[in-house]
Amino acid sequence: AQSVAQPEDQVNVAEGNPLTVKCTYSVSGNPYLFWYVQYPNRGLQFLLKYITGDNLVKGSYGFEAEFNKSQTSFHLKKPSALVSDSALYFCAVRETRGGTYKYIFGTGTRLKVLA
Amino acid sequence: NAGVMQNPRHLVRRRGQEARLRCSPMKGHSHVYWYRQLPEEGLKFMVYLQKENIIDESGMPKERFSAEFPKEGPSILRIQQVVRGDSAAYFCASSLTGTSISGANVLTFGAGSRLTVL
Numbered sequence: 627a628q629s630v631a632q633p634e635d636q637v638n639v640a641e642g643n644p645l646t647v648k649c650t651y652s653v654s655g656n657p658y659l660f661w662y663v664q665y666p667n668r669g670l671q672f673l674l675k676y677i678t679g680d681n682l683v684k685g686s687y688g689f690e691a692e693f694n695k696s697q698t699s700f701h702l703k704k705p706s707a708l709v710s711d712s713a714l715y716f717c718a719v720r721e722t723r724g725g726t727y728k729y730i731f732g733t734g735t736r737l738k739v740l741a
Numbered sequence: 742n743a744g745v746m747q748n749p750r751h752l753v754r755r756r757g758q759e760a761r762l763r764c765s766p767m768k769g770h771s772h773v774y775w776y777r778q779l780p781e782e783g784l785k786f787m788v789y790l791q792k793e794n795i796i797d798e799s800g801m802p803k804e805r806f807s808a809e810f811p812k813e814g815p816s817i818l819r820i821q822q823v824v825r826g827d828s829a830a831y832f833c834a835s836s837l838t839g840t841s842i843s844g845a846n847v848l849t850f851g852a853g854s855r856l857t858v859l
Contacts, residue, residue, distance in 0.1 A: 658846055669745070669832055669850030670784075677846065716784065720846060726789065726796045729774065729834075729848055733783035 628653045628721040630700075632732035639707045640740050647702040647735045649717030658720035659700045660729070661691055663713045670716060676700060687711070707739045745770075746815075747833050747851035755859050760820040760827070762854045766835030773816045774848065775808060778830045787831075790816060823858045830855045 629652045639645045651657055658677055662670040674685025681693045691702045702715060717732040746765040754760050766773050775787040786800040790810035801808065805823075810816040820827055834848040 660847070662848075662850075667852075669747075669852045670834075670848075671850070672847050675847060723797075727772070727836075727846075728786060728789055728797055728799075730786060731776070731784040 628657075628719045628730055630659075630717045630719045630730060630732040632715075632717055632735045634735050635733075636736045636738065638738045638740060641709050642706050645702075645704050645707040645711070645737065645739070647715050647717075647737060649700045649702065649732060651698050651700060651717075651719050653719055653721075655722075657693075657700075658722075659691075659693065660718040660720070661685065661689070661700075661702050662716045662718060662731075664716065664734075665713050673702070673715075707737075709739045709741050712737055712739045745833060745835050745849050745851035747831075747854050749854060750852065751855050751857070753857045753859060754823050756824055757822050760823050760856055760858075762818040762820075762831050762833075762856070763815040764818070764833030764835075764851060765815040766833075767849050770835035770837055770849070772836045773810050774834045774836075775816075775818050776832045776834065778832060778853070780829075784832065787818070820856070823856070825858045828856055828858045 631650045660675045661673040664670045673689050674683050676683050676693045684690045689704050714734045714736050716734050718729050721728045773790045776784040778784050788801050788808045789797040805821045807819045830853045832853045834850045836848050
């Protein structure tokens with residue numbers, strides 16, 4: 627079965643500093659990987675995805691993620707954090723089985739950007 | 742395009758009552774997924790449906806929970822005889838067909854339905 631792991635429950639970073647939110651994956655075959663963000667009392671919003679191609683994927687709100695096959699990682703990054711980036715971030719993988727699709731989410735990482 | 746619409750946003754039930762949560766997917770989306778989010782926990786997959794078909798219900802508890810996505814109308818997640826442990830946020834998401842078409846493979850989430858069982 628496919629899975630993703632987010633090893634950090636919370637990440638604190640000062641405003642203006644670069645941020646990294648970690649995600650590692652376990653899949654058979656080519657991975658379809660995603661990052662979503664959840665603000666309080668809201669649904670999840672799509673940030674970016676890796677399907678194939680360039681290892682550096684650019685997404686919404688200045689976020690990017692680096693796909694690293696050798697380390698089976700898909701870390702989310704941003705060069706300069708904003709207080710408004712404070713939210714809950716989820717990594718996800720698409721599991722394909724018998725022609726059907728299921729999206730498996732990590733446990734989430736709470737990002738706190740300090741002013 | 743109104744996005745994924747979930748209602749009610751908040752639902753309070755007493756133990757033993759039934760809860761019905763509704764989800765209208767984005768226009769043109771034929772795949773619907775239900776997830777449960779417990780406080781301080783991640784999203785747990787429950788069920789994946791296409792019109793009139795349950796594709797994968799491996800995350801659904803075997804008893805009291807059911808889901809449907811009829812030919813006409815919204816998808817319904819039904820919880821019978823609710824217990825306190827059912828208190829959670831239930832999220833619905835929809836997607837296009839799961840091909841490599843640009844824009845596919847991305848889930849669009851509703852704002853969630855928060856169930857509180859007294």
